[in-house]
Amino acid sequence: MKNDFAQRTGVIYPIIQAPMLGVSTPEMAAAVSNEGGLGSLAIGGLSPERSQTLIRQTKNLTGKPFAVNLFTHTIPPYEESKMVPMRRLLLEMAKERGYALAESELQNFRFYTYKEQIDVLIKEDIKLISFTFGMLDDATIQLFKSNGCTLIGTATSLKEARLLQESGIDMIVAQGLEAGGHRGSFLDDEPLPQVGLFSLLPQLAKQVHVPVIAAGGIRDAQTMRAAFDLGAAAVQVGTLFIASKESDAIPAWQQQLSGVDATDILLTRAFSGRWARGIRNEMMERIEASGIPIPPYPIQNSLTAAFRKLAQQANDSSYTNLWAGQSAGDAPADNTRDIFRFLVKELKG
């Protein structure tokens, strides 16, 4: 299985840098790929133009394989009236906090889907495509495959993994409950996500026939060894790279990763309308405590985006998402290359 992963992806080490929209950058992906791992560029929900720019930036930084990550959710009906209470709450909180958030920034959203990014991926000849939040449609799978792509889906349960496998996907990320950021779930994720990596990974490794990649809680020799014991063909590491200098995370977020307790890293729908794991903060708590129904993803994500951007510009960790996995902690270095080299050393040691 391990050889299978390396062979299919063209990398040396079975270690993937997790795609983290808002955190990972062309510089981060390239640094990992240049060291013989698989870097990932996250473009979920971005415009075709922006996607192309990021892909080209990454290509300029590495000649090695890297993966491009898509979001494969559907867009729910866009109902302006249902957004009114949440919009009012956000404007109120922003005002209290001293941010000049305009009501115009909280409406008339333009949502991009992965279908609008297909042309760019084909044009840029991207051979490794990972995705999360759902399935790829059959026509797109056929198109990518005819272009020689390897496709990597994301599952949070055995049911999801089986559906991905049946659709013809080449590899599957088993995303344990421990993982930071958005859950990749597209079935059965209510009322709260449930399956831990220690159960999910061996179930998938035994019951699906494609290579399975472990995600959630992986950060050193012992967690990598445990993941391989449980049947992983490769491991995916996210949180460890958030504090690197190639990360787009704000300094206040990066600092909080050190010393945070797992019981303060919670699943929430507050920021985006989709379950995601991050460090507890005021924005999360106030939105949840408000009792206002949270619009589904990506509506809530767009509703909170302008506010979060203002907070980020002010390095204000109380009013932006602080994604983190349950094994957050000090990183072994301050830059992507050295964090990745640490992982390789741990893997070999």
Added chain:
Amino acid sequence: MKNDFAQRTGVIYPIIQAPMLGVSTPEMAAAVSNEGGLGSLAIGGLSPERSQTLIRQTKNLTGKPFAVNLFTHTIPPYEESKMVPMRRLLLEMAKERGYALAESELQNFRFYTYKEQIDVLIKEDIKLISFTFGMLDDATIQLFKSNGCTLIGTATSLKEARLLQESGIDMIVAQGLEAGGHRGSFLDDEPLPQVGLFSLLPQLAKQVHVPVIAAGGIRDAQTMRAAFDLGAAAVQVGTLFIASKESDAIPAWQQQLSGVDATDILLTRAFSGRWARGIRNEMMERIEASGIPIPPYPIQNSLTAAFRKLAQQANDSSYTNLWAGQSAGDAPADNTRDIFRFLVKELKG
């Protein structure tokens, strides 16, 4: 650490049969201890007389060390008026289902605490005492220690583990979110338990100084190996023994363990007022959907007890708790001895 565990407990293999009140029996505990593992007898909440009877039965079946497991929760104020809506719902459901449940069985409860069991444990000279749902008080710890006891607490977070360690406990069970039955949590378990074994175990193994025992999802060679990689000194196995012939679980429950999907094994407070993981069924869903506030443990546990007993007598899996971990599945044998021998073979293999 492994040697430490064997040395302290006097067993050959670092494998514990999990205490499972309502499932585990003197026969089960003795079968495991006789094979060189650590059997566990669960007596949480039982009367001193019943506790003594079970301990003596176990002693009659094995001369080897076994652990006795206590519940260390406190008893919340008992408010009859607050129980009225739940009592009404239970009586209504029982009537619909055709069970002759009497209102008199749903009141005037007598709750036993671990303090009432101490005399029996000292008199019976029990040397291995495990506990869950909280801390032991200092005086009891001193008493047990002066009697040469080894004490094993249960933690679901690093904070809980640190408190247990500070209180002078000898070993700690790291109970991952994957584990079946009741959560051992005594801090921070709202709104839903969160920490997966893959994060919890290495955090505890690194940050507490006493041996850590892994619980949740352990069932074969690869899961045992992964647990030891993550720093466990021993593993605790529960669900695998539920379907054994020494188990008190009803046949309908035992059958459902085979082929159940992890996404149908949910955390619920419906049966006992305390978070516990079990297979989704009608009683769980109806109590949760009722919107009636669920009284805290052990009140709700006593409220539903008579109903569950009637259902168990009728082998009715829809109206009793079906505790199971997220890695439930076919057991390798139909009796405790052979299930344990399977684990030993996997451990050695």
